[in-house]
Amino acid sequence: INRIMMMSTVDVCVIGAGLSGACIARNLASHNKSVLVLDARNRVGGRLLTAAAANADLGGADFGGAWIWPRSEPNMANLLQNLTIQTVPMHMDGISMAYIANGKRHVIPDGQAEMYAACGGGAIRVCGGASRVVSELLEPHSVRLGMRVTEIDYNDKKEVKIKCMTDKNNTNKNDHPTIIKCQAVVLAAPPKVLARTITFLPNLPKQKTESMIATPTWMQEYGKVAVSFPTNWWRQQRMSGISIDHVGAVATWWEACSGSEGDGNLPTLAGFVTEQGAAMLRKVICDDSSYLFEFIIESLKRVYGVDANAMGILESVASDNEVKAQGSSEQDGLIVTNGVITVSYKSWLEDDLTNAKDDTVVDFTCDYGDRDLQSSVEPLFFAGTETAAGAHGHMEGAVIAAERAAAEVAEYLSNCT
Numbered sequence: 091i092n093r094i095m096m097m098s099t100v101d102v103c104v105i106g107a108g109l110s111g112a113c114i115a116r117n118l119a120s121h122n123k124s125v126l127v128l129d130a131r132n133r134v135g136g137r138l139l140t141a142a143a144a145n146a147d148l149g150g151a152d153f154g155g156a157w158i159w160p161r162s163e164p165n166m167a168n169l170l171q172n173l174t175i176q177t178v179p180m181h182m183d184g185i186s187m188a189y190i191a192n193g194k195r196h197v198i199p200d201g202q203a204e205m206y207a208a209c210g211g212g213a214i215r216v217c218g219g220a221s222r223v224v225s226e227l228l229e230p231h232s233v234r235l236g237m238r239v240t241e242i243d244y245n246d247k248k249e250v251k252i253k254c255m256t257d258k259n260n261t262n263k264n265d266h267p268t269i270i271k272c273q274a275v276v277l278a279a280p281p282k283v284l285a286r287t288i289t290f291l292p293n294l295p296k297q298k299t300e301s302m303i304a305t306p307t308w309m310q311e312y313g314k315v316a317v318s319f320p321t322n323w324w325r326q327q328r329m330s331g332i333s334i335d336h337v338g339a340v341a342t343w344w345e346a347c348s349g350s351e352g353d354g355n356l357p358t359l360a361g362f363v364t365e366q367g368a369a370m371l372r373k374v375i376c377d378d379s380s381y382l383f384e385f386i387i388e389s390l391k392r393v394y395g396v397d398a399n400a401m402g403i404l405e406s407v408a409s410d411n412e413v414k415a416q417g418s419s420e421q422d423g424l425i426v427t428n429g430v431i432t433v434s435y436k437s438w439l440e441d442d443l444t445n446a447k448d449d450t451v452v453d454f455t456c457d458y459g460d461r462d463l464q465s466s467v468e469p470l471f472f473a474g475t476e477t478a479a480g481a482h483g484h485m486e487g488a489v490i491a492a493e494r495a496a497a498e499v500a501e502y503l504s505n506c507t
């Protein structure tokens with residue numbers, strides 16, 4: 091028997107508990123609308139994921155979005171100020187390193203590290219990690235996690251029916267769908283993921299669907315590695331923590347947490363893993379995921395030109411310590427701990443709620459924020475950073491898209507009554 095669970099009717103259902111969905115929910119709730127936010131994951135934040143959320147022993151480094159440029163991103167700057175969230179400038183002072191190949195290591199000339207590390211130009215980050223922004227925006231009672239939306243029936247414009255499955259991987263045959271009824275829906279998730287995974291009844295207009303499928307999710311091919319230490323050895327050695335590596339799996343490194351004055355509970359370095367780096371790491375961890383630890387520590391030694399002693403590893407990794415691995419890079423991060431040092435890795439490339447796997451060639455000439463991505467198909471409205479006309483891809487874009495969509499929904503609902 092295909093049992094269907096019905097849930098209470100709400101004014102607006104928001105699909106996606108990322109930054110964009112959270113801003114919409116907050117905005118509409120402040121206009122006295124009943125709002126329910128659904129997310130397929132078992133956590134809020136979407137592409138904002140802080141390592142500390144996965145494991146309290148990690149230093150609050152961000153696996154996803156991290157940097158904000160307040161000079162050119164006024165919406166994010168205001169949001170952080172309104173939520174009284176503490177931020178810290180990216181640490182650029184000190185010696186920065188570049189590893190070229192065959193043992194060739196250079197000191198990056200003064201002032202040029204910003205160019206290579208991509209976190210220059212006055213970037214700041216959130217103390218304790220960017221996912222805090224989303225947790226502070228959302229009222230826990232208005233969020234249902236582990237709810238994967240599979241179908242939206244908007245044949246009756248006055249009562250949209252949203253079908254959700256609680257089993258994210260769709261493997262449990264006994265998984266009964268839940269139906270949620272509402273007057274309006276905001277889809278605040280990557281357009282490609284929505285178009286590939288949700289059945290719309292009736293179909294969305296052809297041109298809109300094509301635009302959604304042709305829009306790669308911002309940063310979908312990246313991952314991040316974070317390493318937390320008991321001491322901030324790079325600052326002690328007058329290094330910035332910034333480095334570039336032409337050889338290893340992590341292309342650039344930076345200081346993700348200083349580990350002091352409320353900035354994360356442990357000093358942490360983090361770095362980008364490109365698609366090529368992800369292929370390298372896949373080989374490293376395929377037999378035993380705990381191999382990640384040694385592979386990453388060896389690359390840090392090579393890039394910074396320091397030995398295990400200088401990193402504080404010798405005293406903290408006792409030889410009889412077992413290396414413990416938990417989690418996975420496709421989910422909320424693979425976490426490998428040896429003594430008091432932890433190496434963690436999150437791959438967005440392998441995360442199907444960010445990167446809907448298909449044959450579309452990633453094409454950065456596509457029109458982020460074009461009219462087809464933004465346009466509503468009443469009573470359905472579209473947000474998410476990819477739909478933003480300005481600052482698309484960034485957190486700033488997620489906020490801009492949310493404000494536009496929330497205004498559209500508010501106007502639509504006022505015309506309905």
Ligand SMILES: Cc1cc2nc3c(=O)[nH]c(=O)nc-3n(C[C@H](O)[C@H](O)[C@H](O)COP(=O)(O)OP(=O)(O)OC[C@H]3O[C@@H](n4cnc5c(N)ncnc54)[C@H](O)[C@@H]3O)c2cc1C
Nearest residue numbers: 106108109110130136137155156157239474475483484485
């Ligand atoms: C590695 C990396 C580095 C980045 N660096 C920066 C940076 O430094 N600065 C910056 O500004 N931005 C950065 N970004 C981008 C930033 O993270 C995003 O702009 C922002 O988080 C997007 O928010 P969103 O709400 O639009 O989408 P998401 O965060 O993707 O939220 C969408 C949510 O929808 C859910 N969902 C999808 N499909 C369904 C479904 N069918 N049913 C239910 N739920 C569903 C997903 O689970 C997800 O939680 C980075 C991103 C990555 C991956």
